[in-house]
Amino acid sequence: xxxxxxVIAAVVGFALGFAIDRFLVNAQARKAADAAGNLVANAQKExxxxxxxxxxxxxxxxxxxxxxxxxxxxERRKEITALxxxxxxxxETLDRRMENIDKREHQLNSQAGQLEHRAEELTAAxxxxxxxxxxxxxxxxxxxxxxxxxxxxxxxxREAVALIRDTEAQATDEADRRARRIVGIxxxxxxxxxxxxxxxSVVHIPSDEMKGRLIGREGRNIRxxxxxxxxxxxxxxxxxxxxxxxxxxVRREIGRIALENMIADGRIHPARIEEMFGxxxxxxxxxxxxxxxxxxFDAGVHSLHPEIVKTLGRLRFRTSYGQNVLNHSxxxxxxxxxxxxxxxxxxxxxxxxxLLHDLGKAIDHEIEGPHAVIGAELAKxxxxxxxxxxxxxxxxxxxxxxxxxxVLIQAADAISASRPGARRExxxxxVKRLEKLEAVANAHAGVEKTYAMxxxxxxxxxxxxxxxxxxxxxxxxxDVAHEIEEQLEYPGQIKVMVVRESRAVDFAK
Numbered sequence: 001x002x003x004x005x006x007v008i009a010a011v012v013g014f015a016l017g018f019a020i021d022r023f024l025v026n027a028q029a030r031k032a033a034d035a036a037g038n039l040v041a042n043a044q045k046e047x048x049x050x051x052x053x054x055x056x057x058x059x060x061x062x063x064x065x066x067x068x069x070x071x072x073x074x075e076r077r078k079e080i081t082a083l084x085x086x087x088x089x090x091x092e093t094l095d096r097r098m099e100n101i102d103k104r105e106h107q108l109n110s111q112a113g114q115l116e117h118r119a120e121e122l123t124a125a126x127x128x129x130x131x132x133x134x135x136x137x138x139x140x141x142x143x144x145x146x147x148x149x150x151x152x153x154x155x156x157x158r159e160a161v162a163l164i165r166d167t168e169a170q171a172t173d174e175a176d177r178r179a180r181r182i183v184g185i186x187x188x189x190x191x192x193x194x195x196x197x198x199x200x201s202v203v204h205i206p207s208d209e210m211k212g213r214l215i216g217r218e219g220r221n222i223r224x225x226x227x228x229x230x231x232x233x234x235x236x237x238x239x240x241x242x243x244x245x246x247x248x249x250v251r252r253e254i255g256r257i258a259l260e261n262m263i264a265d266g267r268i269h270p271a272r273i274e275e276m277f278g279x280x281x282x283x284x285x286x287x288x289x290x291x292x293x294x295x296x297f298d299a300g301v302h303s304l305h306p307e308i309v310k311t312l313g314r315l316r317f318r319t320s321y322g323q324n325v326l327n328h329s330x331x332x333x334x335x336x337x338x339x340x341x342x343x344x345x346x347x348x349x350x351x352x353x354x355l356l357h358d359l360g361k362a363i364d365h366e367i368e369g370p371h372a373v374i375g376a377e378l379a380k381x382x383x384x385x386x387x388x389x390x391x392x393x394x395x396x397x398x399x400x401x402x403x404x405x406x407v408l409i410q411a412a413d414a415i416s417a418s419r420p421g422a423r424r425e426x427x428x429x430x431v432k433r434l435e436k437l438e439a440v441a442n443a444h445a446g447v448e449k450t451y452a453m454x455x456x457x458x459x460x461x462x463x464x465x466x467x468x469x470x471x472x473x474x475x476x477x478x479d480v481a482h483e484i485e486e487q488l489e490y491p492g493q494i495k496v497m498v499v500r501e502s503r504a505v506d507f508a509k
Contacts, residue, residue, distance in 0.1 A: 158471035165474055203242050203259050211235050213268050214242065214259075224270035228277050231255040247365040249317040250288070254280045288313035295326055299333040299355045301348075305382040312355070314362040325361050328416050332357060335412035336405070345404045353391035353409050356384070360392075372396045414493075433490065440483050441496075444476060458495040459484075465502040473498040 205211065214235060215222050222233050230251055234243040244259070246252040258280035262268050265276075292313030296304055304312075315326035333354035340350035360367075360375030367374050376393035380386075387403065394401040395409045434452040437459050441450040446467035451460045461480065463473060477498045484494055 161471040
């Protein structure tokens with residue numbers, strides 16, 4: 001029974017538990033269903049709310065866009081209205097301007113007609129005036145035109161002369177001042193004595209009796225002397241004097257020394273003449289060597305060929321217009337060196353070329369040609385630099401100067417030769433040079449008188465003021481200076497001065 005009760009109790013308990021479980025499950029199902037229904041209802045409500053909000057926002061946006069479009073349309077209408085007003089105003093303005101233009105065109109047409117009429121009147125008046133002038137002046141139109149052109153040409157020429165004069169004065173003022181300073185410094189530093197010695201061939205003898213002994217029996221002594229020395233011995237009526245004549249200054253010096261030694265010794269015969277000539281020749285050659293070496297030392301020029309040094313020494317016995325050529329060469333070397341230093345040129349080259357520039361004068365009696373060309377060829381043969389050879393060749397413009405140093409040698413050569421007392425001229429050549437200067441100036445029209453002054457270094461030209469104007473005076477001075485440069489040879493420079501003077505004279509009575 002207990003077992004049955006237990007079984008029954010278990011069955012009843014199982015049934016109760018199943019019933020309770022089913023009840024609980026159904027209750028949860030109902031709760032879940034209710035919750036789902038609530039969720040769906042809430043979602044539908046939210047969807048409706050969102051829909052309403054979206055509609056409201058869309059309506060607001062549409063309203064805003066419509067308002068903006070209406071405002072923009074209103075603004076554009078205003079602008080269009082304003083443009084229409086401006087166009088209307090412009091059209092009215094253009095209409096007024098067209099009316100004014102029509103009026104001006106009418107006025108211009110009227111004025112053009114008047115101008116044409118006036119032009120015709122002026123042409124007729126000009127023709128009438130021209131005919132009257134031709135009748136009065138007895139000139140044709142071409143002749144009057146030529147006269148007018150001539151007067152214009154003279155006026156332009158005067159203005160050009162004035163302009164040239166002012167321009168040259170301004171352009172050369174600084175150059176002249178600098179050139180004068182450099183030349184002045186060079187001369188002041190050198191300060192060499194003026195050389196006025198001359199190589200003479202006069203030998204004084206104690207008495208006229210010595211002339212007979214020099215001639216010898218039947219002239220044997222004088223013939224022997226001339227054959228041995230190559231020098232002409234001139235014995236004339238000049239008391240206590242005999243003269244030696246030769247183109248070779250060195251040989252003439254040797255003859256002079258030999259003759260003086262024979263006169264002092266008193267023994268004069270052919271053998272003695274030959275002996276004394278040999279001694280004199282040796283003595284002079286030694287002197288030539290010493291003079292050449294001393295010249296190179298004084299000039300500060302070294303490394304010269306021995307033959308060049310010897311040739312320089314021969315210049316001690318060579319003179320040009322009374323100026324000793326060796327002293328002149330040394331002076332040119334010093335002057336050129338100082339000027340080259342002032343200008344920043346090659347000082348050593350200038351001094352070397354200045355010392356050698358007259359080298360050809362030592363042998364120009366033996367070789368034909370200008371001494372500048374002879375000296376240049378000798379220097380080139382003895383190994384001198386091409387620049388030195390060119391400067392020697394160019395110092396008398398045998399070739400055109402290509403370097404600054406070549407121009408400096410020309411200037412130094414002119415300074416050394418043209419200083420007062422540096423050279424002597426014969427009276428005849430001096431007078432001829434002055435006459436040529438005056439003749440060059442007198443050949444020009446309008447010149448009244450010409451005077452060569454300051455030993456030919458200045459020429460003053462007196463002109464007729466009625467024929468030569470101030471502008472013409474400047475042109476005349478330039479032309480005369482140019483002709484002097486082309487036609488004459490002279491040391492240094494010549495000042496050309498044209499004097500134009502007008503005088504009015506009256507008498508009180």
